[in-house]
Amino acid sequence: MKRLRRVHPSSESERNMIKIPKSIYQQMVEHAKKESPLECCGILGGRDHAAKKAFELENVDQSSVRYAMAPQEQLKVFEDMERDAMEMVAIYHSHTHTIPFPSEIDVKLAFYPEISSIIISLKEKDAVVKAFRIGREAIYLEEIEVIP
Numbered sequence: 001m002k003r004l005r006r007v008h009p010s011s012e013s014e015r016n017m018i019k020i021p022k023s024i025y026q027q028m029v030e031h032a033k034k035e036s037p038l039e040c041c042g043i044l045g046g047r048d049h050a051a052k053k054a055f056e057l058e059n060v061d062q063s064s065v066r067y068a069m070a071p072q073e074q075l076k077v078f079e080d081m082e083r084d085a086m087e088m089v090a091i092y093h094s095h096t097h098t099i100p101f102p103s104e105i106d107v108k109l110a111f112y113p114e115i116s117s118i119i120i121s122l123k124e125k126d127a128v129v130k131a132f133r134i135g136r137e138a139i140y141l142e143e144i145e146v147i148p
């Protein structure tokens with residue numbers, strides 16, 4: 001088994017921080033619970049590392065250990081975001097039985113190192129939400145600021 005890459009502590013707070021309104025934060029947790037035991041997945045649209053809207057997508061893999069978004073559905077979300085002058089600020093998915101840390105598959109399928117990868121873990125009684133930047137060389141932990 002391959003070793004997990006090291007998590008580097010955040011250095012530039014501005015770049016390594018994502019702001020999420022409380023309502024969107026709760027929506028992601030509810031989405032994760034609704035789909036459990038399967039993984040859920042979705043996209044956060046917004047601007048300047050601040051989320052404005054959550055788009056819930058279907059996990060076409062219908063799996064409890066991995067997820068995949070349908071390209072057609074993803075395209076529609078990109079169009080919706082563009083119309084509302086938003087950009088993709090994060091991709092989120094859930095881990096229904098494991099800790100909130102990118103799996104080997106997550107690392108392999110991380111095509112957007114410049115946006116946040118949010119993981120909602122339902123392993124414990126209370127959901128735990130963490131954000132990462134998954135780059136080619138390392139995984140960076142990102143701070144989540146929940147805003148009103």
Ligand SMILES: [Zn+2]
Nearest residue numbers: 095102103106
């Ligand atoms: Zn994962």
